[in-house]
Amino acid sequence: MTPPALAQNNQYKRTLLQLRSKGERNLEKYIFLSSLKQYDEDMFYAILMANMPEICPLIYTPTVGEACLEFSHIFRKPEGLYVSIEDKGNIKNILKIWPKKAETRITVVTDGSRILGLGDLGVNGMPISIGKLSLYIAGAGFKPESTLPICLDLGTNNPKNLEDPLYLGLRQKRVGDAEMDAFMDEFMDAMAEVFPKILVQFEDFSTEHAFHYLDRYRHTAKVPVFNDDIQGTGAVVLSGFVNAAKLSSDASGRALTDHKVLFLGAGSAGVGVAKQVMSFFTLQGMSEADARNRIYFIDSQGLITADRPKLQEHKKYFARTDYSGPPLKGLSEIIDYVKPTALFGLSTMKGAFTQEVVEKMAVLNPRPIIFPLSNPVSLSECEFKEAIEWTDGKVIFASGSPFLPYTYKGKEYYPGQGNNMYVFPGIGFGGVLAKCTHVTNSMVENGSLALADSLTQEERDLGMIYPRLTRVREVSTQIAARVIHIAQEEKVDRNNVLRNMDDHALLEYVQKRSWYPSVKTT
Numbered sequence: 001m002t003p004p005a006l007a008q009n010n011q012y013k014r015t016l017l018q019l020r021s022k023g024e025r026n027l028e029k030y031i032f033l034s035s036l037k038q039y040d041e042d043m044f045y046a047i048l049m050a051n052m053p054e055i056c057p058l059i060y061t062p063t064v065g066e067a068c069l070e071f072s073h074i075f076r077k078p079e080g081l082y083v084s085i086e087d088k089g090n091i092k093n094i095l096k097i098w099p100k101k102a103e104t105r106i107t108v109v110t111d112g113s114r115i116l117g118l119g120d121l122g123v124n125g126m127p128i129s130i131g132k133l134s135l136y137i138a139g140a141g142f143k144p145e146s147t148l149p150i151c152l153d154l155g156t157n158n159p160k161n162l163e164d165p166l167y168l169g170l171r172q173k174r175v176g177d178a179e180m181d182a183f184m185d186e187f188m189d190a191m192a193e194v195f196p197k198i199l200v201q202f203e204d205f206s207t208e209h210a211f212h213y214l215d216r217y218r219h220t221a222k223v224p225v226f227n228d229d230i231q232g233t234g235a236v237v238l239s240g241f242v243n244a245a246k247l248s249s250d251a252s253g254r255a256l257t258d259h260k261v262l263f264l265g266a267g268s269a270g271v272g273v274a275k276q277v278m279s280f281f282t283l284q285g286m287s288e289a290d291a292r293n294r295i296y297f298i299d300s301q302g303l304i305t306a307d308r309p310k311l312q313e314h315k316k317y318f319a320r321t322d323y324s325g326p327p328l329k330g331l332s333e334i335i336d337y338v339k340p341t342a343l344f345g346l347s348t349m350k351g352a353f354t355q356e357v358v359e360k361m362a363v364l365n366p367r368p369i370i371f372p373l374s375n376p377v378s379l380s381e382c383e384f385k386e387a388i389e390w391t392d393g394k395v396i397f398a399s400g401s402p403f404l405p406y407t408y409k410g411k412e413y414y415p416g417q418g419n420n421m422y423v424f425p426g427i428g429f430g431g432v433l434a435k436c437t438h439v440t441n442s443m444v445e446n447g448s449l450a451l452a453d454s455l456t457q458e459e460r461d462l463g464m465i466y467p468r469l470t471r472v473r474e475v476s477t478q479i480a481a482r483v484i485h486i487a488q489e490e491k492v493d494r495n496n497v498l499r500n501m502d503d504h505a506l507l508e509y510v511q512k513r514s515w516y517p518s519v520k521t522t
């Protein structure tokens with residue numbers, strides 16, 4: 001008989017105590033949790049799932065950013081696959097090394113070139129793939145053995161990496177675009193051959209490459225593909241905006257079609273979000289042109305206008321054609337010109353939403369929508385506490401990385417977390433269960449709307465725009481079921497077993513297929 005002191009729930013409590021004994025040393029906690037995952041996977045997931053708000057920030061943003069910066073120094077044991085440019089011509093054989101080929105269903109692939117807002121970290125970006133897949137498991141119910149973290153090593157332009165004798169990757173500059181295209185084509189073909197049932201999530205590629213490889217493979221690859229930074233972020237922010245816009249309109253009396261969104265940051269995340277937010281307006285009956293007209297962008301040079309020379313391709317669609325004065329540069333003067341109802345930050349510019357900016361938003365709107373979405377938290381455009389104080393509690397807020405609730409004038413306020421982790425697990429799980437051939441725009445959009453609909457009355461009464469993180473498994477189930485339904489409508493599903501199921505039966509099916517750790521936590 002197991003001695004009572006070794007009973008599973010005691011071991012759970014003991015492990016949690018060991019973790020918490022590290023106090024504020026979050027990187028130490030990250031290392032502890034990584035080791036725990038390697039020697040007792042069930043315990044790792046039990047702890048994660050039972051303590052999502054506490055553990056998520058340790059295995060994901062913000063601590064994962066620190067782990068990436070230090071990865072070549074804290075590295076213990078490989079947890080995923082590294083595929084390097086030196087493997088060109090032999091990629092299939094490298095992929096075949098992975099031991100659990102038959103079970104593999106989902107991969108997160110990064111080339112480490114834009115890790116969170118931290119820039120080019122090369123193969124030190126691997127913790128991003130690992131962390132996202134832990135969330136696929138805990139958040140949606142993928143079996144651990146069905147997940148495959150991949151980091152592509154195409155060199156790095158980060159001088160710190162190149163000079164670090166412990167750097168784990170190739171000590172060379174990044175290869176050029178033509179060489180990268182040839183590598184990626186071979187990689188994607190090899191993936192489909194070795195893992196025919198896999199769904200590929202591209203993560204944290206630099207902006208031009210993020211758009212380029214999504215376009216190149218989403219309709220042509222033999223396995224389904226989506227880009228989390230463009231589509232996942234778009235979906236999660238659309239969802240938060242749907243709920244926020246209603247709250248804001250209730251306070252102002254403005255029609256939903258009167259909202260105007262100003263973006264600070266026009267990279268893969270900003271433009272991805274704007275394309276998705278457009279569907280908020282088209283769902284209200286607006287034309288595409290009118291919907292686009294509600295959106296304004298600022299990049300490092302100011303308001304993006306169509307007359308700007310050498311405008312990058314991904315910025316052209318949203319470039320304003322209706323402004324012809326001298327270039328508008330500062331955020332504050334652009335707010336005066338645009339008069340936005342919502343301000344979204346995807347700029348990596350810490351503190352860009354200054355007191356002046358936030359107060360201006362509060363003068364323009366009884367309930368301004370302010371989403372500083374850059375990660376990790378050290379790059380957030382403003383803090384929750386600041387947004388609450390500078391708007392006297394009126395702000396509708398969501399950030400990319402988590403902030404704690406804040407008590408102001410005796411009332412407790414809850415920040416939203418507008419992070420793609422709320423949607424990619426459910427979209428991926430739905431896609432895999434449907435055995436989809438492609439991830440369509442409508443699957444992503446409906447995943448987003450399912451998230452928006454998932455708020456409970458209690459959450460709505462508290463003014464929340466995203467569900468509590470503790471409910472992420474339940475919410476992912478709803479998203480996955482909706483995604484399967486849409487995959488069927490769009491005829492990109494291949495799972496005949498699910499074809500005649502109604503929505504209730506689909507939900508039950510998703511629930512039954514969700515994996516849970518066996519460790520008892522109570």
Ligand SMILES: NC(=O)C1=CN([C@@H]2O[C@H](COP(=O)(O)OP(=O)(O)OC[C@H]3O[C@@H](n4cnc5c(N)ncnc54)[C@H](OP(=O)(O)O)[C@@H]3O)[C@@H](O)[C@H]2O)C=CC1
Pocket residue numbers: 114115116117118206207228229233236264265266267268269270298299300301302345346347348349373374375376379399400401418419420421
């Ligand atoms: N919350 C979430 O779920 C997610 C958050 N993100 C976060 O979004 C951020 C941006 O990611 P991504 O789009 O890929 O990154 P990019 O580097 O591609 O984009 C950054 C954008 O910010 C602009 N910018 C930089 N400095 C300034 C400035 N001083 N004033 C105005 N604009 C500026 C850049 O301008 P220019 O084009 O002129 O260089 C660029 O358009 C990251 O921090 C990332 O972590 C990303 C995905 C998901």
Ligand SMILES: CC(=O)C(=O)O
Pocket residue numbers: 061115116117204228229374375400419420421
């Ligand atoms: C959350 C995320 O995907 C990012 O910051 O890149």
Ligand SMILES: [Mg+2]
Pocket residue numbers: 116203204228229
């Ligand atoms: Mg990302």
